[in-house]
Every structure is written in structure tokens, then in C-alpha cells.
Amino acid sequence: MFRFVLRRLIITVPMVFVVVSLTWGLIRLAPGTFYSQERPIPAAVIQNIRAKYGLDQPWYVQYGKVIANTARGDFGISLRYLGQPVNEILWTALPVSATLGLLAYLLALAVGVVSGTIAALRQNSGVDYSSMAAAMVGISVPNFVLGPLLVLLFSLTLFWLPPARWEGFSVNLIMPVLTLAAVYMAYIARLTRAGMLEVLRSNYVRTARAKGLTDRQVLVRHALRGGLLPVLSFSGPALAYLVTGTVVVERIFALPGLGNYFINANLNRDEPLIIGIVAFLSILILVFNLLVDVAYGFIDPRVRY
Amino acid sequence: MRMGFVIARGVIAAVTVSVAAGCTVSSASPYFGAVDPPEGQQLRYISGAEPESLDPPQSSGQPEARIQFAFFDGLTDFHPRTSQPIPSMAERWEALRNNTEYVFHLRENLRWSNGRPITANDFVYSLRRALTPELGSRSAYMAYDIEYAQAFNEGGAFVRNKATGAFLADSESPDHRLVRPGQSTVTSNQELVPVKAEDIGVEAVDDRTLRIRLMRPIPFLAGLLTHQFFRPVPRDAIERYGDAWTRPGNIVTSGPFTLQTWRPYDRIVGVRNPYFWDADRVKLDRITFYPIEEQTTMMNLYKAGEVDAVLNHTPPAAWVDSLRGKKDYVDMPEAAIEFYTFNTKKPPMNDVRVRKAFNAAVDKAALAHFKRTAKPLTAFTPEGIFPGYPQPKGDPFDPARAKKLLVEAGYGNSRGEFDPSKFPLVNVELSYNTGENNKAIAEFVQAQWRQNLGLVISIKNIEWRTYMDVKSKLEYKGMGRMGWIGDYMDPFSFLALYSTPGGDNGTGWFDRKYVALLDAANREADPQKRYEMLAAAEKVILDNQPIIPLMTMATNFVKKPYVKGMFGNPQDLYSWKFVYIEHDRSKWDVEDPDPVTR
Numbered sequence A: 001m002f003r004f005v006l007r008r009l010i011i012t013v014p015m016v017f018v019v020v021s022l023t024w025g026l027i028r029l030a031p032g033t034f035y036s037q038e039r040p041i042p043a044a045v046i047q048n049i050r051a052k053y054g055l056d057q058p059w060y061v062q063y064g065k066v067i068a069n070t071a072r073g074d075f076g077i078s079l080r081y082l083g084q085p086v087n088e089i090l091w092t093a094l095p096v097s098a099t100l101g102l103l104a105y106l107l108a109l110a111v112g113v114v115s116g117t118i119a120a121l122r123q124n125s126g127v128d129y130s131s132m133a134a135a136m137v138g139i140s141v142p143n144f145v146l147g148p149l150l151v152l153l154f155s156l157t158l159f160w161l162p163p164a165r166w167e168g169f170s171v172n173l174i175m176p177v178l179t180l181a182a183v184y185m186a187y188i189a190r191l192t193r194a195g196m197l198e199v200l201r202s203n204y205v206r207t208a209r210a211k212g213l214t215d216r217q218v219l220v221r222h223a224l225r226g227g228l229l230p231v232l233s234f235s236g237p238a239l240a241y242l243v244t245g246t247v248v249v250e251r252i253f254a255l256p257g258l259g260n261y262f263i264n265a266n267l268n269r270d271e272p273l274i275i276g277i278v279a280f281l282s283i284l285i286l287v288f289n290l291l292v293d294v295a296y297g298f299i300d301p302r303v304r305y
Numbered sequence B: 001m002r003m004g005f006v007i008a009r010g011v012i013a014a015v016t017v018s019v020a021a022g023c024t025v026s027s028a029s030p031y032f033g034a035v036d037p038p039e040g041q042q043l044r045y046i047s048g049a050e051p052e053s054l055d056p057p058q059s060s061g062q063p064e065a066r067i068q069f070a071f072f073d074g075l076t077d078f079h080p081r082t083s084q085p086i087p088s089m090a091e092r093w094e095a096l097r098n099n100t101e102y103v104f105h106l107r108e109n110l111r112w113s114n115g116r117p118i119t120a121n122d123f124v125y126s127l128r129r130a131l132t133p134e135l136g137s138r139s140a141y142m143a144y145d146i147e148y149a150q151a152f153n154e155g156g157a158f159v160r161n162k163a164t165g166a167f168l169a170d171s172e173s174p175d176h177r178l179v180r181p182g183q184s185t186v187t188s189n190q191e192l193v194p195v196k197a198e199d200i201g202v203e204a205v206d207d208r209t210l211r212i213r214l215m216r217p218i219p220f221l222a223g224l225l226t227h228q229f230f231r232p233v234p235r236d237a238i239e240r241y242g243d244a245w246t247r248p249g250n251i252v253t254s255g256p257f258t259l260q261t262w263r264p265y266d267r268i269v270g271v272r273n274p275y276f277w278d279a280d281r282v283k284l285d286r287i288t289f290y291p292i293e294e295q296t297t298m299m300n301l302y303k304a305g306e307v308d309a310v311l312n313h314t315p316p317a318a319w320v321d322s323l324r325g326k327k328d329y330v331d332m333p334e335a336a337i338e339f340y341t342f343n344t345k346k347p348p349m350n351d352v353r354v355r356k357a358f359n360a361a362v363d364k365a366a367l368a369h370f371k372r373t374a375k376p377l378t379a380f381t382p383e384g385i386f387p388g389y390p391q392p393k394g395d396p397f398d399p400a401r402a403k404k405l406l407v408e409a410g411y412g413n414s415r416g417e418f419d420p421s422k423f424p425l426v427n428v429e430l431s432y433n434t435g436e437n438n439k440a441i442a443e444f445v446q447a448q449w450r451q452n453l454g455l456v457i458s459i460k461n462i463e464w465r466t467y468m469d470v471k472s473k474l475e476y477k478g479m480g481r482m483g484w485i486g487d488y489m490d491p492f493s494f495l496a497l498y499s500t501p502g503g504d505n506g507t508g509w510f511d512r513k514y515v516a517l518l519d520a521a522n523r524e525a526d527p528q529k530r531y532e533m534l535a536a537a538e539k540v541i542l543d544n545q546p547i548i549p550l551m552t553m554a555t556n557f558v559k560k561p562y563v564k565g566m567f568g569n570p571q572d573l574y575s576w577k578f579v580y581i582e583h584d585r586s587k588w589d590v591e592d593p594d595p596v597t598r
Helices: A002-029 A043-052 A059-072 A086-121 A126-140 A143-157 A171-200 A203-210 A215-227 A229-244 A247-252 A258-267 A271-299 B002-020 B062-071 B120-131 B149-154 B235-246 B295-303 B317-323 B352-360 B364-371 B399-411 B436-453 B464-472 B492-498 B512-523 B527-544
Strands: B042-046 B076-078 B085-087 B090-096 B101-106 B157-161 B190-194 B202-206 B209-213 B257-263 B267-272 B286-290 B329-342 B429-433 B458-462 B478-485 B547-558
Touching (some): A043 B149, A059 A271, A086 A126, A086 A258, A086 A271, A126 A171, A143 A171, A143 A247, A171 A215, A171 A247, A203 A215, A247 A258, A258 A271, B062 B286, B120 B149, B120 B235, B352 B547, B364 B547, B429 B436, B436 B478
Parallel strands (some): B042 B286, B429 B458
Antiparallel strands (some): B090 B101, B101 B209, B157 B190, B202 B209, B329 B478
16 A cells, blocks of 8 residues: 555656647747737847746757756746745645545535435436436536636525625635536436445345345445545546636636636746646646555455555 | 646636626716725735836836836926926936937936935946846847947947057948957957946936937936836845845835835835935825736726725626726727738738738728727727827728739739639738737637638637747738836837847848938937838838738726826826825816826
8 A cells, every 4th residue: 555655655756747748839839928029029028038037049959958957846936926936825825726636526525425325215216317417417518608607696696695806714615616606516416326326226235234234324335435436536537627717717717716826827928827827737637546555445345555 | 747737727617707706887876986095095916927126227018117116216207297397306417419429417416215316327337237237138239329338238348459549430320330349340450348247328417417318319217217228226235135136125216115014926015215205295105016817806906995096908898888888997098009920921912902902801990890899990000109200191991992902913813803712811811929919819800801801810819929920020920919017108119010120029020221211210309200211101101011000009007096196108108206185075086186296
């Protein structure tokens, strides 16, 4: 187990460097620069700018700097937001995205698992059909439609909730979290239902029943552990995505999270910021996937490391 | 890859959100949404994109300018209604030597927000710093008319005789001959002396007198100086904190407010600066800027009464008809134009007849009607912005003449009629930078050409920064979209666009005769005569038709009826010291008193 985790952590390091190198190369392929603008810039001013940011140096020097920065975990200064260190931007924006993402994940998990389990237990009943129909709607309606609809209803018609903006941990979070959670809620409900249906028919559940356990004990101690495995696999990437990249919801609700930076860093060709965010994201995804794999060992007795 | 996925979603969202919530304009109230003023004197304003920086010379956009004007004052400010320059830190000034030298007299009670006095030396320091090559300011060209400013910024040099130590004179510059970097034209008994910051034509005569010398006559200098590039910055704070000087806690300001909070992508809060020279006039105790880019989100916040005003061009086009009747909707002509450029270096657009044909085949009145807020434009300067300017008229809409011109250019059949099949369509397309509005206009113009010429021109959208690149290198074929906003209130701000050769003007068209006309106009002392000379120069553009003028743009935004002293003006910039919250409902819908003499 320990060796497994260690091995995976060690693999993470070269993977992050591969991702950073690819990103660096891709930025170079994109036309335009961070200083392109509608107003003509005299050639000499462009020279000044390129000298200031070291863009006049050969590519291997620039690449070496990027790799060295990544190794130190300090991604340098943003090209777009003058004088703002990339690390500082990441640490200011992350709590917003993380709060939003974690709340959305917890909500999706709670609603999804409960409704999925009930649907599986009462297969082909009215409850099953209605909850799965609701899940289908949740998957099909994109968040850029759901968000504005919620705003229209709760902010502009009923005047219950503010339409946008970050005010810390407050009622402002209700609509963004709902919007973000909807799709995940639906996926988790469907995954839970499918997983539970399979497990409920399996031999070990029949054995548990034969031992004379109550329905409740069978469900909680045996069935759920197996039935939730698909949800667990889904959770790794989903959580990484939710915590870091909630672009659409952040824009609709004007929240100062990482998503805005991610989009704008690319549009602005802000190389240090792009690389910082990409490196950070890839580390998070790798770590979350690792956590999921470790969790398998605890939940599924068949898994051994 | 993930990155692509996320970007695609962002773009889809930007497009779809405005559709999804576009139906929320109700008609019962005379206002759009809630009209409960905030407590006391505070303004909550949506300022657009997250600012690049609060360092005045280091940013170039309007979203930054609007925020910086709350914190930094200039020698001159602009009239909130007309955008014309008015005295600010300078109480008066004189233009000398045919508009090539100006003397500014500073007010006596000028102070930084830490209580230290602001003197003429602060202006000298700030301008020298702004032009330092190492600062890499993209707005440095704003100051290139100041003596040797361009040479210093570009790393140029003077030529000196080694033996006598005397500088070589020159007719092109005020006294010394200039050599640009890379142009080595000195003989063995001469040497190059790099231009230093001290050589720039700005000088503190005494603590309250500033002299600015220019390379060439600039009659509109007072207007130019309202730009943030020229606003003084605090030397102490910059030397102590470097790039971090604009952070709350480090920053020292000179304008009506000081910076209290700056949370990126969230808010920037300014509070009253008691040391501001005109503090008695300032009524707002607090001003909050929210950087938001999503149009629908802004309108939602406005409607719910969470903000008091939004930046220009916020109402989505589909809402304009229903907003027009509302008392909080502002719609005024703007010192901005929308036009298409031709790549005059590539056939068939290297033929002026073809260019004229494509221009004459576009019904601009119909386009303006389609756009709702704009006015049709046939010339190159915006219409109705510069009082007294005898703007020339460009070619009118005339499809028959357009076809005739194309026949003359060699695209006719044996009966002398225009034959679309002969036209090299593969060499012509219309490119624009990605954006809903740009796309709608491109499709409209495309339909016009199809209808009036029988030519189906393909349209192509290109992502912004890629587009800038394609444009300046003249890599596009046919036509390209462009917009231009005046930097200062003078036709020259537009006409100067084609005063430089090379790819920067985006058309490849350059005419020395045109530049000579502009120079002569700026040497003219009589303002009306000068306007006539500028108009003659504008006529040269229209005769050569390197562009298709489309529209004079309009400011359009919403502000609550209780926000007073904030006007739709040609430059879309606001001088925040004039803005206040009117709690007396009886004064809401009446004309604001004159803001400057109030």
C-alpha cells in the first residue's frame, strides 16, 4: 500500500513536467502575444516589452526558466496583471473555486446517492421513473441555461436571492452551487442506481440476506460498498474539475475563482499564468485520482495493492 | 485537451447566456428594475474587464482608465458632458511658439493622499518614468510629440562632433539631429550620444510651473493630457515598493479617492481622499468598481438594484428597443467609429475602383438601423462629435455606380455589364475578430454585397490576438474589421491612424501628401482654419478609399435615476468627482445642473 502510493507520487513528477512542456510549446504555437492590441505599438516599444519579460532570449533559456520555476513551485509574475505573482493569484482564487466546488460535490453526492439508491431498491416503480427522469433533465440542461433560469426566477421575479457576486460564505452561493451540482447530481444518481442494481443481484448480497441480516444491514454494510464503486471512480476527476474549473458558473455569477483566470490567461497569452494553472490542475487531477485508487482499497475488499 | 474543452464551454456560455435571460425587460415601471438608492453617498459601478494594472502609464484600456481616474488626477481633466479639457491640477496654461511649447501653472494646494505636496517635479519624474524603455509601456506613443520623448523611449541617440563637442543640428527635430537605433550614419569624427531621460522636453521651472516643449505643433495638447498616461505617480511609493506600489496599503494617490480594497475579479473600493485639491466638490464617500465581463450578469445585477450604473455598451442589442423607453437608459453619440479596412497590397483590392465599388454597395443607413444605437457614416471621423469641424462626405450608397466601377476595373462581360463570375472571389474575404456584434455586422454587410453586387464574400472570424497579428502583418485578404475610439477630442486622433507607413495602419495605404496636409494643419494657429485643413486631409482618405466607413458608434448604458453628474459623453469616460447620489426623488428625472460650475 505505502509502496503503491509512493510509486504513484513519484510518477506524478515527470507527468507534471511533460504537461508543462506541452503547454509551453502550445502557447508558442498560438499566434499573437500578450501585448497585441488594436493601437499600433512602435517597434521600439515592442523591443522594450520583450526585453522586460526576457522574450528576446533564445527559446532554450526561456524554456529552462519555465522548468526551473515549475521545479521551485514558483510560477513567476503574470504578464497581464502587472506585478502580480502567479502563485498569489492561484492562492486568492482557489478558495473561491474550492468552496463552490466542494459544496456542489457534497450536494451532488448526498442527493445523487440517496435518490439513486431509492430508485434501485424500488426498481420500475414511480419513484424510480421520476427520479431517473429528473436525472435525465439534469444531465441534458446545460449549466449556462440552468444558471440564468435560476436567476430569472429567484432574483428577478421573486427577489429572494442576489443575482451574482462573491460575498464569502453567504446566500450568494445557493444558486451557483445548485447550478454547478445539477449535472453531477444526475450522474451520481444514475451511477448509483446502476451500481446498486448490479450489486443487489450479486451472490454476496444473497449470502448476507441468507445469514438473516435485516434489509437495512444488508444495504448499509454490504450493498452500498459495492454499489458505490462507480461513483467513487467518477469522483476523482469530477472533484478535480469542480474544485478548479467552474468557468461557466463563475462567469454567470461573477465569482472571482480560477475559471475566469484560466479563460482569460489563454486569451491574453499570459504564459506564466497559463503554465501555473495547468501545472496546478494536473497535480490536482493526479492527486485526486490517487486518492480514489487508495479509497478503493478501503471500500472494495477485492482490491489489494 | 481539457483546456480546449473549458474554453469552448466559456464561449458557448457567453453566447447563450444573453439569449437565455434576454426576456426579462418588464414594461410597467419607467425604470429598469429596482430604484432604491444605496445608503449615504456611495456608488457601485461595473467597470468591465479586470484591470491589468492601476499604474496609470502601464495600461491602455478604457476599463483601466475609468478606475484610474478615481485615484489619479491630471494637469487637465475632461468636461463630464462634452469631454472637452478643463483645468484640473493646472489652474491655467499658455500655448507658446505656435503650439510647440506650453507652460502649465499648478494649483497651490496640490497634495498626495499621504499629505505630501505635489510639485512640478512630480510631473517631470512621472513623464520620464512613463517613457523609460524598461517600463515597456504600450501607451508610450501617446507622448511621442513631446520633445525627444520618442527618441528616449526608442533608444535613439544624438550626433556630436568629437572635436568640438557640438551637437549636430537638424531641421526635422527642434535642434539636435536624431539617430534611431540601428541607423548608424556617423562619420569618423562624430560620435553617438544616447538620448537620456533628462533630454525629454519637460521641465519644472519652479515648484508650480511646468514647461512642456514639443517636437511639432500640437494644438490639442490640453485634451491629450487628460489621458492616464500623463497623470503623475508617487515617486516615494514606487521607489519603495516597485511593481507592488499599486497594492492597497502601498499606494499613494492624487485623485478624489484612495484605494481601500482590491480583490481581483471581485471588487476595487475607493474611499474619499481628504487631501484631494478639489475635495470640497467630491460628494461620494465611497466608490466600488466591480470587474465583470458577462453582459447579462451586469444587467441582472443592475436590475436587482445591486449596482447603480454599468459601463458603456453593456445592454445586449436585443434589449435596446425595450430599454429605449426607460428613463435610466443613456444613449449618446460617441467618439468612436466602426469600419472595414482593405488590404490594399493584394489584388483585387489594390485597385481603388474595386475598393470604391465595395464601399458604394453597402447601405450604411440600413446597417445603422439594424444596429439600433449607431449612426451611418460615410467619412472617416465620427459624425457630430467635433463642433465646427467641416467633415467631408464620402461616397453615397449607389449599387449601380458600384457595378459600373467593377466593369471599369475589368470585371465586365461583352455587353459591358458587371459579371460576378469574372470576379476573383477566392482572393477576397471579410475577416473579423470573434464577437457576437462583429459577426452580426459582417453578416449584414455580406448580405448587402450579395444583394447589390451578386458576390458572395465569405466571412471569417479570428480570435482577437491572432487577428491583431494577421491585421498588422497585412496577412488578410480582402477586408478586415476595425473599430477606433478617439484618444482625445480632436479629429486628429482619428486622422493620425494613417500618418504612419508600414503594416501598423492595417491597410498598407500610405501617402506622403496626406501626412504633409496633417502637419500643415497642426501648424495653423486659427482653430477653424486648422479644422478645414484637417477636413481636406480626410478627403484624401476618402478619395483613396483604403477603408469602408460603417458607423459612428453610440454610448449606451444604464444608470439609476438617483446617480447624478454622470453623463453619456463622446469619450465614455467619467470624472468621478462630479458624480453623486441624489436621495430627493423629485430631482431624479430633471436635467442635471451644469456639473462644472455647480
